[in-house]
Amino acid sequence: MTAVTARRAALALSGIALITLPIWVGNPYYINVASQILLFAIFALALNVLVGYGGLVSLGHAGLFAMAGYTGALILQAGHGHFVADLAAVLVTVAASAVFGILALRSTGIGFLMITLALGQIVWGIAYRWASLTNGDNGVNVSSRPAPFGFSLAGADSFYFATLAVFVVALVTMALFVRSPFGASLRGARDQSRRMNALGYNVWLIRFLAFLFSGFWTGVAGLLFIYYNQFVSPQVAALTTSAEVLLMVISGGTATLLGPIAGAAIVVIMKNVVSAYVVRWNMVLGIIFVAIITFMPEGLVPGSVRFWKMGWQAWRRRGAVAPTAKLGERAP
C-alpha cells in the first residue's frame, strides 16, 4: 500500500467515524464534547496559520474569538436575526484582525507576541469593565441557536453535524491554503523574510493577509462557541483562553493540519472528560504537555510519525538481519 493510498484510506475512515459519531457515541454529553473539539480545532487551525506557517506567535487571539462572540450575542440580544448577527460578527472580527495586524506586525518574535497579548487584554478589559455594553462579569446570553434552512441546531446531534460541516470547510480551506503559492509565500516569509523581500515579495502584506485569514476563522470558531454555550463572558477573552489554544497548536504540532486538531482533542477531553474522574486534571494535562515537549518537541502528530518511522525501520532491519545470522551459523 503506497503512502498516498494509506492516507486516503485513513481520511475515509476518519470521515466515516466523524459522520457516524452520534450513532456510536450515543450519549449527548459526549456528542457535545465532540462538538467542542471540532470548534476548538477550527480555532487552533486558525491560530496555526500564524504560529505554524507564519512564525508569528499570537497571545491575543482570544480577543478576536470573544469579539465574534460578543458581536453575535449583542446583535441577537438587540432583536436582529441570526444571519445579520453572524455576518456582523465575522465582519467585525475581520476588521478587528486588521487593526490587530496593523499594530502587531510592526514587530516580529517577542515584540509581536507582546503586542498581541496587550491587544487581547484590551478586549478582555472592555468585556469586563464596559458593563453597560457587555454586562460585565455576568456576560451576555444567547437565547437560541440558529435554524439554517429550517434545520434546528438545538439538539446535540444537529449542532454536532453543523459544527462538523463548518470544520470540514475550514480544514479543506486550510489544506488548499497550505499547498497554495500564497501558503508557500507565508512559509518563506517565516523562514527568510529578508530573502523574500529581495525576491520581490511584500512580506508585510503577506503576513497581514495571513492575519486576516486567521482572524476570519477565529471569528467563525467564536460564533460556534457562543452558539454551543449560548453564553459569552469576559472569561472567553482572557489570556488563559489564548494560552490554551496556543498549547493546542504547539502540543499537536505547528505547521501541520492534523496537529492543532489533535491538540484541541487532548485539551477538550482533559477538561471535559478526565476532569470528571481526576480532581487534579490540570496537573495531568501539564504532565502530558511536558512529556510531549520532552519526547516529541516537534509536536504530537509529527512526533508520532517520527516514532512510527523509527519503529518501522527497526522492524525491517531485524527482518533483514535474521537470514544473515542463519547463514553465519552454517558457515563453519
Next chain:
Amino acid sequence: MTALGVKGLDKSFGGLRVTSNVTFDVEPGERRLIIGPNGAGKTTLFNLITGELAPDAGSIVLNGQDITRVPSRRRPHLGLARTYQIITLFARDTILRNVTLALLGLSKLRWDPFIDLDRQHHLIEAAQAALARVGLDHIADRPLSQTSYGERRRVEIAMALAQNPSVLLLDEPFAGLSIDERRDVQQLLLAIPRDVTIVMIEHNMDVALEFAERITLLHFGEVIVEGSRAEVVSDPRTREVYLGH
C-alpha cells in the same frame, strides 16, 4: 543608457560613515568587480543598491529609472537580482522549491491562496530550467539541508538567474568554496549571457580578475581607484590598500 548608475551615495551608521560620495556607472553587459579591504563598505553598497538600506544622500539609477526611493521589494520587478555573502536560502525546502519561490516572487500567482503550487507546471519547468543552467537539475528534489556548500552557492545563483535580471549583484560568490567548486562556479558565471550586467564583490583575486572587465576599489567607503583591470591592478593605491606589495 547605463545599466546601473550610482551617484554621490552617502550612508552613515551614527558617527560611522560607511559610504561616502560613491559614484560609478556600469554599462549594459559589463562585468564589474568591486574590491576593497574588509570594512570598506562593499556589502553596504550592495544593500543600498538593492534598497535594504536607505541612503542618506545620492541616487541610484537602474536602466535609466531612478530607483532611489523605490521600495526594495519592488526592485527585483525592475530587473535587479542579488546573491548574498552569507548563503540565505530556505533550508526546510527542496532545491526546486527554493528556485520556484524565486520565480513566484515576480509572478502575480504569489497572492493566490487556492491553487496547488505543485501543479503550476510552467513555474516548475522554469525552475528546472534555471537549475539546469547551474547543473543541479538532477538533484532538484533533494532537500536543501542535504546539499553541500558549493551546491547551495549554485542554488543562490540559480535563484537570481531564474528571475531573468538585467543587473545581477553577486556578493562574494566564491567564498568558502573548494578549488573544484570554485572552478565550477567560475564556468557558470562566464556562461551568463551578456544581456545580464554583473556587478561582483570578491576577495579571491585569481578568479575575480579573470572575470572582471572594470574594477572599482573602495576604501573606507570611498571610491579611490576605478578603471580597467590593468589600470586598477597597476595603480600604486591598489597595491597600498588592497593587494599588498
